[in-house]
Amino acid sequence: MFQRLTLISVVLLFALAGCATNPVSGKKEAAFMSEEKEIEIGRKVDSEIRKQYGVYDDPELQAYVQQIGEKLAGLSHRPELFYRFTVLDSPDVNAFALPGGYIYITRGILTYLNSEAELAAVLGHEVGHVTARHAVKQYTTATAARLGYILGSIFVPELAGQGVASLVSTLNAAILSGYGRKYELQSDELGAQYLALAGYDPQAMIEVLEILKTQEEFEIERAKLEGREPRVYHGLFATHPSNDKRLQEIIDDARELKTPNPRVGRGEFLEHLDGVVFGDSVKEGVRYGNKFYHKDLGFALEVPANWRIENRPNELVAVSRDNEGVLRVILEDINRRVTPREFMLKRLKLKDLTKDGPLNINGLQGYTAIARVTWSFGRRDTRVSVIFFGDKAYIFYGTGKTDAAFSAADPKFLSSARSFHALTATEQKLAEGLRIEIVTASAGTTFAGLAKGSPVPNYPTRILRIINDKYPSGEPTPGQKLKVIR
Template structure:
């Protein structure tokens, strides 16, 4: 280990703002209080209680939890929606605290074990586009460090130890990892950045965690260990599920932002990731990239100068124009990687709209740029004002907690609540049950509503 504890803490403190800017914080006082209380309780009985642990909920639908060196631990609202009791949460909390106390993140960063492919907020893109992952490069690298299986096994063991120590039944941790694996299989792969993409499944994880739990509980009265299903589900009522349309959403290959009131088309079959600070788009082969961000400048000229300077671009051509009634500037510029000498070409549209200046980047390898121009132009030149009230007033989906009126199967309850047939499997998954699971009168379960 080449990193001191002071360095670990400094890394976490330095990169926490980038993580928060990337995803935003989810404002839910009850849930935030819960994860703070449980996190600090667990931190005190961990192997490094002196670390300044912080626990935060990120406003992202991605199912993930991760930690930075020094004690910064994050849960997405996406993973919180998939827990079905406090014990599942406590197991994953212990697992992430285990990565911190065992210095796995610091160790991985010391070895610089970052994948050769760059994952930009969830998109897979060529590493030659690295400069355009604007939001805190070190934070992104920390986020996508892939733990080894030995690290995962050790964190599983610590997760069992820590969650048991604060009174939870850690066998539920094994059940949750089983649910994550089922999600991966249903998706036909891993939609990055999900928990299993950076936390590879050690062999026989389910059996191993159960065996570790039996050992940890050997001298404990098991009846005293908590599950906390009802209390946890009650906290979830009203939680936003999936993408929050208020922050921007895709519908029929069109991106809409209700609050900033703009829209633009997205090329067919391109992946899209939307974060509070940028919209990211890329084809599945990763050979191009489009980004929409806000410029930190007051004029188009100042914004264009900042783009050229910040990205070390050599200007090829530039012109001013009017785009759908908005003042704009278009630039073509090149960037050469100093180490590899590989050249990329960048089309930039700077658009002044509603008192803000938007940076629209289209990035491709120099030799592929001409082939990508039609895609870039169709998207950027069709940046327009959003006026459709139906698109502006679109409501998010939320978790709603229901109580079974009688003993019956989950499937019959979901159909009684008029859940769509094509979402029954998804609903079974987020409930942690099979559709034929029998619920008794008064049992709580989740449905998805729009409000």
């Protein structure tokens, strides 16, 4: 009985779904999304992506990436689409595509690439996701599942209460976390073809694979030491081991399409990379060890030594190595002419203040107290400090997951609040952040030598080797163009 009703549901699903010809395979496929709807979704989500990440402010770099992307897209299975390639202002190592031809690459991944061919390999892979309509296939699968539950619940009431992940969540997971090995491999195949047709060697895909695998291993190791989750690339080749035979077969097949003397474009790529921000965005604030500098807002502060700093869009968070202590720093507009204490009582609505008093530091007005505050892990004693700076109130919340953890960390919370000050002339330079600089190696140049005096606080030599594709061994040759961090 149940099987018969399930069959009815399946028939109804296909009756509701339309059929579309896949541009890559040429086959008719069930689809709950038209091309017009695909483009509309991409256009709407694009505005959210731009708000979330920010567009990297470098018109020449943006134009260069658009030019390379258009060359590949024009040779793809869907050349009629208008493709938009955008460099995002994010240190994350990532690239992804939205439905309808919206493709993104972060400045973070650009710093690990070493040629135009490698850039084209990343973009070509993402173009492959668009041409094969992978997001549409995910949408169709999710919609079929949702309709299946709706129809199934009509015939089998017991299914009515079972939840299905929202369509938006499904699409977000696919776009930002990859499409699974099957679709990723198909995008590799398509990207390799587009590379060859555009005059690049498809072997560049293998080169990118090796670079990103090295970066991933380093990031996982560093994240473990720093007590945080690793930030690694989800998509291009992420599902492949470095010796993946299937991927190499794809590359070999695509090389039959390539032209003699394929373009590498190392010099032009490095020229456009010169001056690109490395690490934290200047707009969001820059971290150096346990110090934090914000150029636009004009302040600096310190968090407890050896605590992990997370620079989030709306707050700065520091967490102890044992994850028992946490410090949050947020800011709010000052709308009324009140004292910091009045702000704490009226705006923050804190009650029963203890161990409170003025916190007038570095020429700024402030107030500090202990109060009960609700956190995700419960209502805890919390050190709250409010400091007025310009027309903003900077609010420090510090607590521990246990009473003992709070007592141990409270002096550190006070110290962090007292460290708040306006940027000095020297700190203004630090607040500019780190940037990639292209230099020419001379006789005797070594990565260890280049790393001496580096502003990168941890692993400077290893990072230089990785971004120049010279890890774990090898030294520069005289005349070679290198990326350094200044």
